[in-house]
Amino acid sequence: MGHPFLNDGVNFGDVIMVIVMVVISFTLCLVATMLMVWFERKVVSRLQNRIGPNVAGPFGLLQTLADGIKLFFKEDLVPTRSDPFVFKLAPYLSLIPAFLTFTVVPIAGSFDNDPIAEGSVNGSSTIFGREFLWQGADLPVGILFFLAMSSLGIYGIMLAGWSSGSKYPLLGSVRATAQAISYEAALGLSLAAVILVSGTLSTSGIVNGQAGDLARLNIVATGFIPFIVFLIAGTAELNRPPFDLVEAEQELVGGFHTEYSSIRFALFFLAEFMNTVTMGAIIVTLFFGGPAPLFDLPLIDFPSAWYIGFILFFAKLLVFLFIFVWFRATLPRLRYDQLMDLGWKVLIPISLGWLIVLGAIRVAQDGNVGIFDNSPTADTVAVLLIAFVIGGLGYALLRKAVENARTDRLAEAGLTMVANPDSDELSVGSATAHDAHGGH
Template sequence: MNTQAVATDFPELSDFGHDPWWLVAGKAVVVFGFLVLTVLVAILLERKVMARMQSRTGPNRVGPHGILQSAADGVKLALKEGLIPTGADKPIYLLAPIIAVVPAITAFAVIPFGPTVSVFGHHTPLQLTDLPVGVLYILAMTSIGVYGIVLAGWSSGSTYPLLGGLRSAAQVISYEIAMGLAFAAVFLQSSTLSTSGIVAAQGDRWFILLLLPSFLIYTISMVGETNRAPFDLPEAEGELVGGFHTEYSSLKFAMFMLAEYINMVTVSALATTLFLGGWQVPWPLSLIGATNSGWIPVLWFVIKVWSFLFVFFWLRTTLPRLRYDQFMNLGWKVLIPISLAWVMIVGVIRVSVDHSGTADSRTWVAETILIVVGLAVTAATCYAATIPLRAATVDEPAPAPGAFDPQTFDPMAGGFPVPPLPGQRATDQPVKERL
């Protein structure tokens, strides 16, 4: 909740496009520097957080307390030999890392960092630019980024990278549908697709309160969208060696890692913009003077983004990787149907309430209904999300002695141990007889 006590300089679409060229160039450099610096710090902190949670030491050799470890890793990758597989499609192989990293950076152009401020006498929003369809622009850029992963897997001329690229494509298709439906509820509530307009629409109530199911669905989808644990199936080393970037080394491999972490920052910033009031100071601190104006909101924006990044680290540390069928069932059978139902509920509530009572009473009634129904839908989502996982882990009863069981298989038939698939059961024949 964020009840404003003073007027806030919310940017409008008409405020963009009037800055001098040097100010636009400066904003672009600041955005790029913020992303690169955040990636360097995130790589170090992720290793530190994981070590802390797993009772390990973590990086502590390069620099005081290991703070130069990210720089050392970058130098090491830059000095490695860049190899190109013999069977690779060289032009596409070299272009794939660029296709992955460029959309990740450009997607941040419409993210608002703060309100309108004065820079050397020029009043300008703390945002590079904005569009009437700013959120759709971000979706488009993140969708283009997956082409880099798919092309990397295909152009490598190897089986495992190709499988990783195909997995990533299927992953993006399934989870971007749920993500887009989560955005639809935000658009209905804010009546705009502009990122600055969505932040302004949360001046009184943050959308995490009114649209809790959308927030939950988006947070799950953004982890799947960025191929992060426990949804890192395109890079599953136990199945695909290293995934789509198995055949990459040196700076080309570093560009894929840069794209992954920048995408993490982008989806975290988008979650902050859509559901946590963007750069706005949380209540009750917003009641203290002009805390929602000037440069102070930039600090709160960074704090909110880093809160989501910490959740990424936490998930990687604590959760095991899902099986691919579990992952796809969660997206297609749980998140998408519930997202569709929730968008319909939000639309019905808004249409029903908008035709009764005064403006203030309509707002109060609509928000109350959204909060109550949202809690119920959130509980249903959490329960439904565990159904595919629980169903897939239930052991089937063993067949009666002498009964024909078509699911029984020999795990050592090919000379190497093969784990059972869901519904399969290994034979009771001793290992020595099979060998």
């Protein structure tokens, strides 16, 4: 077991294979990013009743290339008060995890979820007599690799803001860090639900487990909630609107990249869009079966060629990229306290509770609960009912605790709470608030 490099010496063919895969992944990433920038600008323009880039190349396709070349020839500034080494390092810390994540995503191949049958492919193809998977690397713990890289990606933003040596970037990077810490937990917990259902940490294994049937897709099998949590937490992790407080132009000039120019700025820009593409690809892999078909159409016999997988994967990916752009064009930016409330008081409790419910359901289906004799189905229903009662109680408790904490804090400050019938939130009586301010 293990990598051939580490065990039985280096095989020349393996080396060539790995190099080819890496080059293909890298090129694909760059092209995808370039097209993503164009796609985002074009779609946002249409949604805002504009035309968008239309001069460089057909449909403005080469606009990104033109911008990239322009940035390359701009003056490269390093602020006097900056920490030069970290300042130069930060863009790469942002870019490299963005590229590396894509290597664990299966982008093509045909999956049939049938390990026993003769001629079963399960994502692997054979070219030049070598069996391989359509992904940069099939790690046994592939999906953890995604988590690791997304938690490392934050360093780029964080250190860029700090090393710039001025106020706005520092504020941006402190915001970015707090946001990443808050949403990483929700992201990980909804990921755990997928792992629980799939029973494997390998990305190709997760895709293969979803092949062939609509009910096997993880979005259905995990019961939709992990998908919704993952989509929201993923958008926050990307620092994309409506969670783009990190670079809120109205407040922070440009956030962490205020002091960056020329090619270093271009690297941040590249990393940001690369991360968007990767997050879309990860969502497709985790919840929509990646390159596997959504369902078996008995009338059309899917040819089990690898490129069918690629077309399916790309079509699914495009839907999510559109959704990310759509979010940006539609939703206003969250306020900072709303961002924290959503992360800590909504997403984390929901995803944690749902993970426990999923675990309980699995135990019940195995017939290990024994409320009703010999009926795992009845047991499952009973477990679900109990889970919802406990969940409801937990939610009521949490809400009460949040409200009490708020009342207490206001009482300490000499304010009183006035319930506002029009909104869900409680507002503060203005007269008393005025007095309290005077007392300070």
